[in-house]
Amino acid sequence: MADLEKNLIHDTVVPSTTLVGAENYLVDDTGAKTTSRSQMAKGIVYEGFGANLASDVVISGEMEAYVDGTVAAISIGDPLTPDGADSSNGRSTVDGVFTKATVGTDHVKATALEAATTITKIRVRMPA
Numbered sequence: 001m002a003d004l005e006k007n008l009i010h011d012t013v014v015p016s017t018t019l020v021g022a023e024n025y026l027v028d029d030t031g032a033k034t035t036s037r038s039q040m041a042k043g044i045v046y047e048g049f050g051a052n053l054a055s056d057v058v059i060s061g062e063m064e065a066y067v068d069g070t071v072a073a074i075s076i077g078d079p080l081t082p083d084g085a086d087s088s089n090g091r092s093t094v095d096g097v098f099t100k101a102t103v104g105t106d107h108v109k110a111t112a113l114e115a116a117t118t119i120t121k122i123r124v125r126m127p128a
Helices: none
Strands: 006-011 043-047 055-068 079-083 097-100 110-112 119-126
Touching: 006 043, 043 119, 097 110
Parallel strands: 055 097
Antiparallel strands: 006 055, 043 055, 055 119, 079 097, 079 110, 110 119
16 A cells, blocks of 8 residues: 555544454544544544554545545545435445535545545545
8 A cells, every 4th residue: 555655644543343444444533434424534544453442544645545436426636525324414325435525515624636436445635
């Protein structure tokens, strides 16, 4: 993954549930995967560990993250917002992903550096 990473700033979260296997998914301050577009995100899981153990989260820089391009096609340069499968305010079928943001309406957390029309990993940039 090192070739796809640039200027990373790391932090940690201590989730009540496991983040093993959750690398490249988006989490909130509690370490839970984001579930809706109204949710504030902490960052992208870099290295996840078990419940109640500190996991490494990237809060700024360029790296790969999961996106859902089926909600709305994502183009290079598009603003991205946290999203998930919450029934009341989520637009995705998967928790912990970015979707294309509506500027002025959604919380913008990142910018797409690649295009996507499916649920996949792409390179994103999160500002400091």
